[in-house]
Amino acid sequence: MTVESLEDFRTRARSWLSDAEPPEVPLDLDERFAVLRRWQQTLFEAGWVGLAWSPEAGGGGLTHAHQLVFVEELVRARAPQPVGLIGLEVVGPSIDRYGTDWQRRELLPRMLSGEDIWCQGFSEPGAGSDLASLRTRAVADGDDYLVSGQKIWTSWAHEAQWCALLVRTDPSVRKQAGISYLLVDMTSPGITARPIRQMTGDREFCEVFFDEVRVPRRNLLGAENEGWAIATHTLGSERGAATLRRRVELDVALEDAIDELRGSRTPSDRVLAAIGRAHVAMRVLDAQTRQTTARLLADTGPTPLDSVDKLVLNHVEQTVFAEIAGLLGPLRAVPGSRPAGLRADRWAHEHLYSRAASIYGGSAQIQRTIVAQRLLGLPRG
Ligand SMILES: Cc1cc2nc3c(=O)[nH]c(=O)nc-3n(C[C@H](O)[C@H](O)[C@H](O)COP(=O)(O)OP(=O)(O)OC[C@H]3O[C@@H](n4cnc5c(N)ncnc54)[C@H](O)[C@@H]3O)c2cc1C
Structure with a gap:
């Protein structure tokens, strides 16, 4: 065909x-x-x-x-x-x-x-950057696993029907080697999701508790104790696809902000400089994401280069929204020009949410260490 x-x-x-x-x-x-x-x-x-x-x-x-x-x-x-x-x-x-x-x-x-919404149950209170230290346990019991433990920062867990859950199935081996990847029905008895409020005001993520939750063995993704490699694939997909989508979203956001400013008044030098900085940051992101696109199209799978993308994206996203929010945030609204719904709050919301970009999917500090060790071959500290 x-x-x-x-x-x-x-x-x-x-x-x-x-x-x-x-x-x-x-x-x-x-x-x-x-x-x-x-x-x-x-x-x-x-x-x-x-x-x-x-x-x-x-x-x-x-x-x-x-x-x-x-x-x-x-x-x-x-x-x-x-x-x-x-x-x-x-x-x-x-x-x-x-x-x-x-x-x-x-x-x-x-x-x-969209009939089923999914969440990603990776992070735990003691295992975020050091994800391989996770302690949520799954113990084999007949045709099922019994899962107990706690996850945190799980986006949309309170709305989700399913969760991609990392669990420890063998505590006796090297920490990465004892992890499995389960697909868990969130309506199973024993699961409690409690939303946490973010600084945007949204209750978008949760802490999630698992109390002897029964998960059929056929819901194991890949082989038992081999979940770490699949988790790496999941985190790589998150970085690649999200980077490319976010690039276009940022480009359009900047275009919209410039349109909003054009309609308002003769811009001051401060405004012009802020827009200039945001524009240059965007062009850096364009150059970086050309390589991301090439890798995605070639289906190379996860690589330490994903960390470079994520760092550039974090920096540009935070720069662009800080500049725009400084010019068009709620205190500087152009009278009569505010649209409805979330768009009315758009610049403040985007600016606040952009602060999370250097945390979710692996923090900026951790990405920098990955670049130094895995891309540049420097020894571990
Ligand atoms: C908006 C948002 C949505 C999220 N959604 C999800 C989700 O759906 N599912 C999920 O599983 N998780 C989710 N997370 C969690 C996210 O993946 C973790 O917050 C992240 O991995 C950092 O882990 P932590 O919060 O435990 O911080 P920690 O690991 O405790 O780190 C705290 C600080 O110390 C620094 N640090 C830690 N170790 C080192 C080191 N070795 N070297 C240098 N610096 C270090 C970190 O960079 C960070 O600044 C979300 C987070 C946010 C903000």
Whole structure:
């Protein structure tokens, strides 16, 4: 079967998006979640979700290049992202790659449609940067595992139907060697998710408690005690796909901020300098993400270069939103120009959320150490 050319695909995506009437994103988190879930369903029914995933998994059987084109068109149309990004960008690619036929067939189509929301249960109170020290335990019991322990900072756990959970199945070996990767039904008895408030005001992530939760063995992803390599794949997917999406989002945000400023008044030198700094930061990100795109299209898998991407992205994201928020944040709103919903609060929200960029998915300090050790070959300190 011939694959649609990228040019034709872009034209088709643009035309669909111009008729689609994307929703306004509400400020209230619960309403926002519901609206974006419906939006995911709409995108899925029209065939725009999981474009590069296999058809057995409910995907479009196209290439990563098509996926990138669609993300770009979606963002340029000022349409929101679907709500289930942790499934789509982070966990799903690992299930598609390492999952059994049953796992791929049963779990992935509902992940794509947004019927099932996924969360990523990796971090624990004593195991964030040092993830391999995680202590949540899974003990074999007949055809099941019994899982007990605690996770933290688990985004969307209170809304999720499924969790990609890292557990310790062998405490007697080197810490990376005793970890397994379980796919856990969040409606199982014994799970409690308690939301935590972020500085944006949203209760988007949770602490999650597991008390002798029964998980069938067929929900083990890959082999027992070999979860660490799959976790590395999951973290790599998070860095690659999110970097490319975020680049377009930042570009569009800066364009919008410049438009907002253009309509307001004759800019001062301070304003011009701030926009100049943000623009230069964006061009650095463009240059960096050309390599990211090449790696994604070549399907190289995780590499220490992902850490360079993440550091550049963190820096640019924080620079761009700090500059914009300084000019157009709530205290400097241009009278009469404020849109509705989350967009009314957009610059303050983006600025506050950008502070988390150097923490989630592995902190900036840890990425710098990875660059020094694994890319440059320096010895461990
Ligand atoms: C918005 C947001 C969403 C998140 N969502 C999820 C999620 O869905 N699922 C999930 O599992 N986790 C999630 N996380 C957690 C995130 O992955 C962790 O916060 C991160 O890995 C850091 O771990 P920690 O918070 O335990 O900090 P710690 O590891 O305790 O680190 C604290 C500080 O010490 C520094 N540090 C630690 N060790 C070293 C070292 N060896 N060398 C130099 N500096 C060091 C760190 O860089 C950091 O500045 C989320 C976090 C945020 C902010």
